[in-house]
Amino acid sequence: xxxxxxxxAVPEIIRVCNLRKVYRTGDVxxxxxxxxxxxxxxxxxxxxxxxxxxxxxxxxxxLGGLAPPTxxxxxxxxxxxxxxxxxxxxxxxxxxxxxxxxKYNLLPTLTARDNIGLAQAIAGIKTQPVGFDNTLKMLGIVxxxxxxxxxxxxxxxxxxxxARALVNQPAILLADEPTGNLDTANSNxxxxxxxxxxxxxxxxxxxxxxxxxxxxxxxxxxxxxxxxIVEKGGG
Ligand SMILES: Nc1ncnc2c1ncn2[C@@H]1O[C@H](COP(=O)(O)OP(=O)(O)OP(=O)(O)O)[C@@H](O)[C@H]1O
Ligand SMILES: [Mg+2]
Numbered sequence: 001x002x003x004x005x006x007x008x009a010v011p012e013i014i015r016v017c018n019l020r021k022v023y024r025t026g027d028v029x030x031x032x033x034x035x036x037x038x039x040x041x042x043x044x045x046x047x048x049x050x051x052x053x054x055x056x057x058x059x060x061x062x063l064g065g066l067a068p069p070t071x072x073x074x075x076x077x078x079x080x081x082x083x084x085x086x087x088x089x090x091x092x093x094x095x096x097x098x099x100x101x102x103k104y105n106l107l108p109t110l111t112a113r114d115n116i117g118l119a120q121a122i123a124g125i126k127t128q129p130v131g132f133d134n135t136l137k138m139l140g141i142v143x144x145x146x147x148x149x150x151x152x153x154x155x156x157x158x159x160x161x162x163a164r165a166l167v168n169q170p171a172i173l174l175a176d177e178p179t180g181n182l183d184t185a186n187s188n189x190x191x192x193x194x195x196x197x198x199x200x201x202x203x204x205x206x207x208x209x210x211x212x213x214x215x216x217x218x219x220x221x222x223x224x225x226x227x228x229i230v231e232k233g234g235g
Contacts, residue, residue: 012075013172013204014040014063019072021058021227032058034227036072043202045195047215050224056208057102059224060174063206064099065089077171094123098170100178102208104161106149112160113145119164129169138193139163140186154181162190166197173197175207179214191217 021033032055040046048056061067062074065081074081076092084092093099106115120126136142139159149157158181165173175194179187195217197203207218215221223230 011041012039013042013044013077014038014206015073015075016059016063017073019059019062019074020070021055021062021067022070032227033062033069033072036227036229038222038229040204040206043198043204044220045198045205045218046207047218047221048206048208048224049210049212049215049221054224055227056224057176060099060176060206060208063172064097064174065093066099094119095168096171098165098168098173100158100161100165100173100175102176102180104149104154104157106157106160106164108149111146111148112141112152112156112163115149115160116145116164116167120167123168125168129167132167135166135193136163138189138196140189155183155186158182159186159190162193169201169203171204173203173205173207175205177208177210179209179211187211187214 016036016038019033019036023030023032036059050056062069077096110118139162141156141159141163144152144156152160158178162178179190182190191214194205198205209215223232
């Protein structure tokens with residue numbers, strides 16, 4: 001079997017073949033993903049849309065190396081996830097993939113600034129990327145940075161989580177409902193920021209959303225239903 005070299009020349013930054021995920025909880029098996037095939041080109045901005053429970057977060061966790069698939073192939077930037085060592089997977093999570101969690105996952109004892117800084121420290125990166133001040137400004141959290149999560153609204157926590165995912169300038173951003181808790185103005189600011197990053201830096205973005213207006217910011221919409229990718233209105 002020939003391996004695909006890790007190079008900018010690989011046009012697909014994500015490739016998924018016949019991906020399955022079964023959660024075993026006690027006696028009950030939940031088939032969360034039932035044979036997903038997906039190809040994402042470098043620099044694409046893709047929205048993932050589907051009903052609750054259709055497997056969207058499960059797919060993202062696997063793409064981000066946060067959970068193992070039950071079977072199937074996942075290639076990230078030309079590397080087979082199955083062939084990655086634990087340390088390669090860790091490095092991928094720290095440097096290649098930025099993750100915005102559906103439930104934010106901020107550390108409660110740290111301020112917003114330190115939550116963002118921790119992501120950098122873990123990845124061993126010492127300087128803030130050029131233009132990051134502007135990112136914080138677009139996210140509208142500049143004067144909230146010295147607060148701990150409990151002193152922030154849900155929407156502010158969500159925007160801090162987005163800043164944390166972006167601070168290491170990942171090649172791939174996986175954002176699980178990044179505007180789920182935002183009003184229209186803040187939602188538009190986040191979507192403008194993502195589209196700007198995508199166009200200016202070529203960052204590949206996958207975004208889960210329930211909101212058709214948010215999905216319209218993407219180049220392409222992928223629909224999921226019952227653990228599969230479907231045509232719109234199908235299934
Ligand atoms: N850790 C887990 N253990 C067992 N079952 C799980 C687990 N995580 C998810 N599931 C199940 O897998 C299926 C897909 O869940 P997933 O969270 O991927 O859906 P989703 O599309 O992200 O939904 P939502 O829009 O509500 O966030 C659901 O039936 C869910 O109950
Ligand atoms: Mg989800």
